[in-house]
Amino acid sequence: EAQVTQNPRYLITVTGKKLTVTCSQNMNHEYMSWYRQDPGLGLRQIYYSMNVEVTDKGDVPEGYKVSRKEKRNFPLILESPSPNQTSLYFCASSITGWRLRSEAFFGQGTRLTVV
């Protein structure tokens, strides 16, 4: 089954404690991206990756890091989480990014709370 898998689904952590949210896709997609969803703001892009070892900032990259060492995996790293990073996070992948009308497949979401 084609899917994007995020882990964990729910996470409560304390300020300053480094964490990683994993994202893996089994569709051999080149393009992967991370979004955060906040009430009234919709989804905002954090980082995206066009291929292995190629990453670029989205609209809200501050406080986040990513890596793309393998095609299937695109982890999101919060080196020193703060309460304003409490949000619902989505990973997405698609064949060629948002061009060519390619549909993006989303993971199930990770609800992160930083206290």
Place this chain on the structure above:
Amino acid sequence: AQKITQTQPGMFVQEKEAVTLDCTYDTSDQSYGLFWYKQPSSGEMIFLIYQGSYDEQNATEGRYSLNFQKARKSANLVISASQLGDSAMYFCAMREEQTSYDKVIFGPGTSLSVIP
């Protein structure tokens, strides 16, 4: 200024009726794409429909259709014969070709509730 505006934070519709969810956008590009996604209470994001700026006909996918009015910069989603399972958040999104092929902007969303 917001690039994507969805003016209806919440809407109600009677089961089996049609409903229109509004979306207006702001771009100076001639080439762009518009997407609609559905987010049920379980949280996942489900792709519904796509409209390219050069597409001559309005997009349709089953009960979903897109009322695309380019001059007015609107891309309203029409759901025909609403079902209880249509209750969800709906997001309009836009990809601008000029800025980047690989960035997309989402609107704030509209919460739709279908009443039996």
